[in-house]
Amino acid sequence: MAEQLPPSIPAPAAPAIGDPITFPPAVVAAMLAELPAVAERTVASIVVEVPSYAGAFAGEMGRAIQRAVQVALGGFLELATDGGGVDPSRPIAPALAGAYALGRGEARSGRSMDALLSAYRVGARVSWRHMSETAVSAGLTVGSLARFAELVFAYIDQLSAASVAGHADELATSGRVRQHHLERLGAVLLAGRPLHDLTAAAERADWTPPRTLTAVVLPETRARNALALLDARTLQVTEEAAGPGGEEERAVLLVPDAGGGARAGLLRVLDGLGAAVGPARPWHDVAASHRRVLRALRLGPAPDTAPLDTAPLDTAPLDTEARLVELVLRADEEALTDLRTAVLAPLDQVTPATREKLTATLRSWLLHHGRRERIAAELFVHPQTVRYRMGQLRDLFGDRLEDPATLLQLTLALGCAPREPSA
Known part of the structure; x- marks a missing residue:
């Protein structure tokens, strides 16, 4: 049987050489x-x-x-x-x-x-x-x-x-195979698989693990622009693994060694691409960085940040490191609501208008550690007004305003609520 030639071998084009010759x-x-x-x-x-x-x-x-x-x-x-x-x-x-x-x-x-x-x-x-x-x-x-x-x-x-x-x-062929292994590596990294599984996947992909990885989530349409500017070892996870349901059409990039002083450079590179950036984590724990980004996205954009898929070209990335307090306080929205209801219950005794003024005063008092002049400047009221309102608050809360546990609860309850205007 004749040997089968690979289909990619082109048919040869013979030069015009005249009649063939026959060797004796x-x-x-x-x-x-x-x-x-x-x-x-x-x-x-x-x-x-x-x-x-x-x-x-x-x-x-x-x-x-x-x-x-x-x-x-x-x-x-x-x-x-x-x-x-x-x-x-x-x-x-x-x-x-x-x-x-x-x-x-x-x-x-x-x-x-x-x-x-x-x-x-x-x-x-x-x-x-x-x-x-x-x-x-x-x-x-x-x-x-x-x-x-x-x-x-x-x-x-x-x-x-x-x-x-x-x-x-x-x-x-080798390019397609390696790309498949790289995509698989990204998927198992985000799945948080055991270290021995991750190491084996990295070896199959011929990918040398860096010290840290940082998860970046951005619109899929902008991922190519980001990859052109990032470390060549950056992994891109397929859309199916990028988020819940994959309906948001986001891509996940896992960027090597972008922590510490290198983070500022990463944020500059991602400027205008509608990205959300997690913390740097050991390469085998990048799933934690990804979870942080997803939590930040569930909280919604910061007041000065556009949604990921509509971010204009002058929009800075959503930096999860700049939203740590909010992430902590809003980790359990129902628990936070219950805490507010319980700890602010004494304010239920006053009218809504009075409650609004006293809430703003109590928050400022906590933030400024009772410094009356600073509270007055923030609320645009006279210091005597601050003194009067604090008297009302002490009547309502009693000795609880001296209790460290109550002060912590009040700080948490008021820390991420919108600032209420003063009269």
Whole structure:
């Protein structure tokens, strides 16, 4: 059964070389006998003339390359055994498949095609020199020699094209595989999987863990702009794992080593992209950073921050580090509501208007530690008014305004409520 060629190998285009030539059997036999020696000389010349391969052909590798060269040269000579003559437009499967495999091997080794194409050029020259000498000695006419040269180099072009196709296919395949592993790594990181699972996923993705990772959530449409400006190790999590239900069309970026002094730079890079930025966490605990961002998003934007998906270009990122107090106080909205109801119950005895004034005064008194002048300045009232209102509050709350536990409860209850205007 004929060997199946990879579908990506392009059909070769043969040069216009006139009628095909037929090698006499004696010429073919002589050149076949010389193949091992020609292959050895070809490899030796490549090692000398192509520096990238200086140490690549030693030992078993060198023997494998020699065999590949023999297959390539033998493929050409196989054409000559056909009664119709040598036709370079008719591909020889084993030789082309071998060239294709060489191209894929180069890509896996991290090399470009430059070295391999140089090796082909050197190989064509060396092989032509020795094979033409053998062919003429065996009886090939001088008139057929020039056409023979055209056929040799046309055949080399076919091998080169097959290797280029193999190289491109390997890069595409390995790129898709690595991207899949990187996406999988991001997903298991956000899932908070055990360290041994994360380490294994990082190894599969060929991704070196940084010291910390910072979770960034932003509209999916703006993720590409952000990635172009961030560390190349930044992971992007697929939309399905980006948030509850995935309906918000957000992307999650996991940015390496963006804590400490580097955080300001990260915020500058994300300016205008509608991003929300979590804290830096050890790389294996970035799920905690992501949870912080999601909690901040559930709280809604700060008063001077637009929603993520409509943020104008001059909108600063939502920095969760700047909202820690609010995040703590609003971690349980129902509990906070119950606390306010309980601790502010004494104010239920007064009218709504009086309650509003006394609440504002009590909050300012707590924040300014009882400093009457500062309270008056904040509320735009006379210090005597502050003294009068505090007298009312002491009548309502009694000794509880001296109790540290009550003061803590009042601070929490009033700390994140909107400031109520004074009369």
